[in-house]
Amino acid sequence: SQKIEQNSEALNIQEGKTATLTCNYTNYSPAYLQWYRQDPGRGPVFLLLIRENEKEKRKERLKVTFDTTLKQSLFHITASQPADSATYLCALDRGYGGSQGNLIFGKGTKLSVKP
Amino acid sequence: DTGVSQDPRHKITKRGQNVTFRCDPISEHNRLYWYRQTLGQGPEFLTYFQNEAQLEKSRLLSDRFSAERPKGSFSTLEIQRTEQGDSAMYLCASSPRGYGYTFGSGTRLTVV
Numbered sequence: 001s002q003k004i005e006q007n008s009e010a011l012n013i014q015e016g017k018t019a020t021l022t023c024n025y026t027n028y029s030p031a032y033l034q035w036y037r038q039d040p041g042r043g044p045v046f047l048l049l050i051r052e053n054e055k056e057k058r059k060e061r062l063k064v065t066f067d068t069t070l071k072q073s074l075f076h077i078t079a080s081q082p083a084d085s086a087t088y089l090c091a092l093d094r095g096y097g098g099s100q101g102n103l104i105f106g107k108g109t110k111l112s113v114k115p
Numbered sequence: 116d117t118g119v120s121q122d123p124r125h126k127i128t129k130r131g132q133n134v135t136f137r138c139d140p141i142s143e144h145n146r147l148y149w150y151r152q153t154l155g156q157g158p159e160f161l162t163y164f165q166n167e168a169q170l171e172k173s174r175l176l177s178d179r180f181s182a183e184r185p186k187g188s189f190s191t192l193e194i195q196r197t198e199q200g201d202s203a204m205y206l207c208a209s210s211p212r213g214y215g216y217t218f219g220s221g222t223r224l225t226v227v
Contacts, residue, residue: 043218046217105157108157
C-alpha cells in the first residue's frame, strides 16, 4: 500500500541554524510533492511544490529537493527563527493512474526553534 | 476574498446526534476537498468535488457521512448518528488545480 513517512515527530534546533526535514514514500510514483506548514488549531498553509522532473526548488529561506530514485524529499529552512516553529507536512498526489483529486499527507514533523 | 471559511469553528454534540458543517471556498476555485485530522496525524482525505460533481469519496468514509456542493459554490458535510470516534478537526480546502490547496481553519468536532 502507499505510504508516506516523515523522519521524526519532533525536531529541536537553535535559532540561526538550518532545519532539515525528511519525507520518504513507498509504492508511489507521484507527479509532484508539496510541503505545508500547520500551526496549532489552524489549517495547513501551502509552502512549496516540486515536480518529479525538478531536483530542487527555492523560496526565500526555504529549499526543497526531490529524489525520485530514493523516493525522498528534503525540506530545508535556513537561518531558522523562532517564528518558524510549527508542524511541517509533506503531501503527495497519488501519481499517474491514481486519483487526480486529492493529496495524501504525512503525519508531519513538529519543528521547534529555540532562541 | 478572505480565503476559505468554515463554520462553525467548534461543535460539541452528544453521541447519536446529527451535525452539519459548512465550507465556503475561494470563489474562483472549482475544486473543493474535505479532510479529517486527529491529534498527531496528518489530514486524511474524505471527499473531493470538482464544481458540483462529487468525484471521489474515501473508502474509509462510512455511510453516515455525506457531502454536497450545490451549484458548485459552498459545500456541506453532514455526519449522521455521531460516534465518539468521529471527534476530530474537519478541514475544508479549495484549489484551482490539483495542488497548492488553500485550507480553512477547520471545524473541531467533539462528540460526548
